[in-house]
Amino acid sequence: QVQFVESGGGLVQPGGSLGLSCVASGRFFSAYMLAWYRQGPGKQRELVASVDAGDNTIYADSVKGRFTISRDNAKNTMYLQMNNLQAEDTAVYYCNKAMSPQSRWGQGTQVTVSS
8 A cells, every 4th residue: 555755844035935745655556546635723724736647637716826746756845836825824734545445644744834
């Protein structure tokens, strides 16, 4: 089963940028539709962006134009470049397959946007 490990979070001021990475172990990484999710304080986990095997992408309305999802199949890695971060982007960010059955959720990486 594919497992994911997220990294790259941190504290950033409003308007700043961060880049997240998601490294996967296991086989068939290139075949999966993958996604970034986030869970803010007191909120449910939500889909942020997804990328399929053909590099087609979908974004939540709240991040369109600010976030960019990408993948490098040779490195079994997915990325999320986040620009113009706002306080409402504060959350724990997770990666996983976009379709069921999903893998067990990892620890995530904390992103805090604050001045």
